[in-house]
Amino acid sequence: MANMSIKNKQITPFQLLxxxxxxxxxxxxxxLRIPGVYQDGKEVSVIDTLFTAVSAISVTGLTVFNISETFTDFGEIILxxxxxxxxxxxxxxxxxIWLLIGKRIGLRERQLIMIDFNQTQLAGVVRLLKEIIKILFFIEAIGTLILxxxxxxxxxxxxxxxKNGLFAAISATTNSGFDITGHSFEPFYNDYFVQFISMILIVLGAIGFPVLVELKHYLLKKDPSFRFSLFTKITTVTYGVLFIIGAFAIFLLESFQTLKGMPWHEKLFVSMFQSISSRSAGLTTMDVEMFSEATKIFLSFLMFVGxxxxxxxxxIRTTTFAIAMLFLINFANGRKEIQVFGREICLEDILRSFVVIILAAFMVLIATMVLSMTEPDATTTEIIFEITSAFGTCGMDLGITESLSTAGKLVIMVLMFVGRVGLISFLYTLGGKAQKPKFRYPEERIIIG
Amino acid sequence: MANMSIKNKQITPFQLLxxxxxxxxxxxxxxLRIPGVYQDGKEVSVIDTLFTAVSAISVTGLTVFNISETFTDFGEIILxxxxxxxxxxxxxxxxxIWLLIGKRIGLRERQLIMIDFNQTQLAGVVRLLKEIIKILFFIEAIGTLILxxxxxxxxxxxxxxxKNGLFAAISATTNSGFDITGHSFEPFYNDYFVQFISMILIVLGAIGFPVLVELKHYLLKKDPSFRFSLFTKITTVTYGVLFIIGAFAIFLLESFQTLKGMPWHEKLFVSMFQSISSRSAGLTTMDVEMFSEATKIFLSFLMFVGxxxxxxxxxIRTTTFAIAMLFLINFANGRKEIQVFGREICLEDILRSFVVIILAAFMVLIATMVLSMTEPDATTTEIIFEITSAFGTCGMDLGITESLSTAGKLVIMVLMFVGRVGLISFLYTLGGKAQKPKFRYPEERIIIG
Ligand SMILES: [K+]
Ligand SMILES: [K+]
Known part of the structure; x- marks a missing residue:
């Protein structure tokens, strides 16, 4: 259906998104405007409702007010x-979109997921949706039960x-990071079991749906010739590497500062949880405002990667970051192609990665300038943290979200939207149709850098 | 000579640099350790001497002390x-290096500069050096005379x-930005003539030597078939566009803030001068500390581009920035090649631009984290400004240079060095020899962004 309508109505999948x-x-x-969503006497303005709607649908979790003090139980269910x-x-x-791209360039990965999608397109899409809902609900149900x-x-x-188990499980699995405690996961900062379960749920939500499908496939051992796709390998390894680097950095930077005096296992869990969370969950077991400037800047970078x-x-997504890094390393060694896991990365994907990174950096730059004008009381670190948190749909904040000006809220909403949709999709949606150049000019080298 | 020794001793031109x-x-x-360089009773530590040496040789102009209050006349001449x-x-x-690259890929631009270099390599290099010294001294002499x-x-x-005319002319032409007034060009903030002459000198120094040679060639009308190279066109247009955007941004952001109450021509000159200066000169006609956070961040970006x-x-250099921007714009329009001024940009140059930008951004990120630890009293904006100023060998500062810790000074020195040498050269120097892959793997697409 979607596929056909795309062809007939000339809507690209990106525009669909x-x-x-x-x-x-x-x-x-x-x-969120339904009567009964908010507690009696709580007035929530239109802009704040819109902010909450964007924050929820983009599973960012930034909030301009305390959820449990503002929402009724009914409101929390709506949320x-x-x-x-x-x-x-x-x-x-x-x-x-991944499948469409895969189809266009004839990938066998597509077969992997659509393995028994040999019906009509419509049936295929419905099956895909069912599969996603099944897997997501399965993970959430187990999580809710345990918690x-x-x-x-x-x-x-x-x-x-x-109620709390359900909210925590969904909050972790969807990486939305909303909390009804009012202090995120800080009440559980000594409860390693809750943290461990949450981290697993967070990873399952953030590792990417194709990875989950392939994992299921692998575990069920249906197909003897099964191999994990390059995408799964790259994204999983990158996710893991970023997690380790993040935890290591927090441990190193804060061990003798904010975390001073804690036993090693507490330091370790604080570092691990905040690192995992900065990928996109936004749940925190300690007040990130307490961290040093260096840690805040590093967390901003981690949220930027997403x-x-x-x-x-x-x-910008793990794969984007991974490809750029691999290319950089290879380039320094005088090579111009990337070979990884016995496969070669397509040049177009390399170029695409660079475009996404530079566009995203530009966006952060401009947003920082705007917010530094609209939020005169916030420091540059707080502003950059807030921006990358929105763009990474992460939802950690240094306490400035609630006091944002209306203009500031609008900027953060745009960032959550772009972060959610993905810059590359955004770019395709804005850009015109591909034009082949009428003729090619001769190439000419120029000095760079 | 240089070319031959490179071949024999296996030194790349980048390692030479x-x-x-x-x-x-x-x-x-x-x-700078010669007795008599500093005024009686002034003690300059080893690290401060080294900092000044790096700042001077990289023509950055960041100083840990007031030049006129510390140096003797003799010392100023040494500087x-x-x-x-x-x-x-x-x-x-x-x-x-440009000529070497040009030679390797057989460019006619090389002919342009080496037009009568049909002697030995050694004679060619000597001629080139003479030409550069001649043009530089000519510009400085005219500047000194007028000032x-x-x-x-x-x-x-x-x-x-x-003495002041000579110092100002050399400071502007070399874009070193050192001043003997103690307040940069602030004493001349109402003297449009000095500012105008300085801006011309700054541009002539920063526009790139190949541009000057081609300009001389064009003005002398020696060769009827002469055309400006793609490099000259791109770098000049980018320089101009960045100047206009910079001046416009400062005017817009500060007109109703710091510059409030000034007559329009004063606002205009302040905006223009600080914009030109942020390309790399670092001379200022007003205290940049007075600017708003947004302007400071924007100036940091301009200095980053360089x-x-x-x-x-x-x-990162104007060409790097221009190519990345052109590619971004074309990419959004569904095109994958860059056609500009009737020429097509080489794919390798596009990739190289992206590598330089991302590496530079990484460097700024890590330096910001380090300085936020070593300089606890500085704000993130001040730190980012200082870092981009060093990397852009610009030399503007928000007043934190003099109070930098030793570790901070070392970081800034590294940044000035890398900014001066150019990241791409740095990368080549670090990287090993080019290796051809033994065999190619099949390509596989992955999801990006
Ligand atoms: K989130
Ligand atoms: K300079």
């Missing part, structure tokens, strides 16, 4: 539904434990 | 000599006027 998010935002906004829609939307559309049982030690009733494509995460 | 700067730094350091050596070194080696005559209104004696290759400027 942007259109989906615009509609989803509008619906979320309307849902969870929006977050779920957002997560499913991202994963399915992201994966769908609810564990939370019984904190809450008096099963219903309270379930998560896997076709996942609930944002940023 | 780095070696030259290391030696030049060492010599500068020794020159001028180092700056001259630095400027000539940059231009000649930069141009030399000395004009400065008679400020000083009592011809010798004082000449000046033309084979010029006295630093940064």
């Amino acid at each position: 942007v259109t989906f998010y615009f509609l989803a935002m509008l619906i979320s906004f309307l849902l 969870l539904i929006i977050v779920q829609l957002g997560a499913i939307g991202v994963m399915s559309i992201g994966t769908f 609810t049982i564990h939370f019984m030690r904190y809450f008096d009733s099963w219903s309270e434990a379930f 998560s896997s494509p076709s996942s609930v995460g944002g940023g | 780095v070696t030259f700067y290391f030696l030049a730094m060492l010599i500068s350091f020794l020159l 001028l000599i180092i700056v001259q050596l630095g400027a000539i070194g940059v231009m000649s080696i930069g141009t030399f 000395t005559i004009h400065f008679m209104r400020y000083f009592d004696s011809w010798s004082e006027a000449f 000046s033309s290759p084979s010029s006295v400027g630093g940064g």
